[in-house]
Amino acid sequence: MKAKLSALILGVVLSTLLQAQQRIISAGGAMTELLYALGVGGQLVAVDTSSIYPESASKLPKIGYHRSLSLEGVISLKPTLLLGSAEMGPPNVIQQLQSLNINVQQLPTAVTITALEKRITEVAKLVSKEPQGQALLAGIRANQQQLAKQLKAVKKPLKGVFLVQPGGRSPMVAGTGTSANTLMALAGILNPAATSVKGYRQLASESLIAMAPEVIIVPDHMFKNSSSLATLIAQQPGLIQTPAAKNNRVITVDSSLLVGGVGPRVVEAAQKLAAEAYPDLHSAIVKVP
């Protein structure tokens, strides 16, 4: 009995020691966020430039943008695992890293909840945190179901557009295949742009008027940089004709949410968005832990 116990303790200690020796590099904001959510943030030795959440990730060494990794730069950090999206590259660098026996894993960027669930399962397995992965998944599913149930009370869903504004130019609208679209769908907001737009596109003012969005959603960094609805309208004149602008209905969402696909916080963000979009349901939704 004693021997068994000490063997167990030894085993636990050894496996923690072994895990502590994992040196992980994460390329992609959503991936980094997921690794922190799985509790392996401490094993990260570097991240890419898109990893801005959580705060401690941004303090780690930066390996540059995930599509233009530096071969020797990555090697110099002695990683045991390089986790990134399918777009991570350049391809020859990835091949060389693999030939140097560094475990390189490329997972498709998740822009839907199904893909996110798959990603969580796979990443949890790669970093030996399956129980944490299961718990994370269960939490996301529970929140999602709860939100969907609460949203059934909505009789007439709102039409909304998600706008991002690159460098003060006229805004781009989010269509299908974007994490913003997923976020809106979760929050029970109809995205009229999804029928005609794939990815992010600049839109003619007239099409925007025709879509008649009742709510405008923007990433919060846009309004932090001394911008406002007024400047947004100035850059896209058609906006003023929309019900959203007339009723001054603009909702901001956390910018760090949407970098590199959807991450584990997407349902929580959707709850917040739904609570703001449907004030009547507000109290019901914000009760969510």
Next chain:
Amino acid sequence: MKRSQKALSVIVVLAVGLPICLLLGIANGAVSIDLADVVAAIFNNLGFSLTSTSDGFSQNQLIIESIRTPRVLLASLIGAALAVSGALMQGLFRNPLADPAIIGVSSGAAVGAASAILFESAWPAGYAHWATTMAAFLGGLAATWLVFKIGTSPYGTSVATMLLAGIAINAFAMAGIGLINYLADDNQLRSIIFWQMGSLGAASWLNVGTMALVVAAVVLVLPRYANTLNALLLGDSEARHLGVNVDKAKKWLIIVTAVLVGVAVAFAGMIGFVGLVVPHLIRLIVGPDHRFLLPAAALLGAMLMVLADLCARIIISPAELPIGIVTALIGAPFFMFLLLQKRQTISG
């Protein structure tokens, strides 16, 4: 005769400096490797067997062997290719502002690469990279061919018309890139932008071999054209009087430049400035005689590129700067300084 002696001594200095730069490039990088290990690894590869006692030597040897050495060699070959192409274009167009971009090869390559990136999902997995390289090379050749065809009439090849055709093709190519940028998604867009900033990160022994073959072929052919270029500096008709087959020479010079720059751009993306500035620097030092100008430009181009790439690799390590940015950031102020210094001699 004094001038040619000076030119020769400059070439000797450069020829000695280049291996030193190559060694500097191989010895430094994001992973710090003991100089003893560097030397041992190099000797091991040359067939001598030197073993180092330090830990992790095999990995260090691998880094030197399969990452740094090909990269440094590719940098030097591309630097030489771009500098020589610049010298050829400045000679052919009798204009110190000419650089390889003038015949459309760079922008044509950019269109090729950008469209390959846009359609990257169409290539079988793992081949997207090769598709980009090939498309860049073919795009560069196609644009140059167009410029040359427009510039050539039954009465001969007019460099003035070619210059204008080059401007038109460049503008057209920029519009094409704009359109591709518009159609590209976020990730593709960033890939295209990174491609345009240039990088030697894709260096492999295969690239080095290909580039070395191209450069070697040019090295064998060029000495014949040094005197032709000298004659062309006097003007087309004067060159004809000196017995130069002007149209044939122009054609060959364009082909050589298109291939040199086409391969360089295909492997490393757009690296500006070297082709424009290195021949200038050399001309300020050794004078306009192409017999000395061409080899000296090749050596200096190689040296500068190796040093620029070294900076690109270590300045923000573990990340890496695009080389095109480094060549312009370091080269432009230096060049301006030099112009200010030599202002009087040039105008006088």
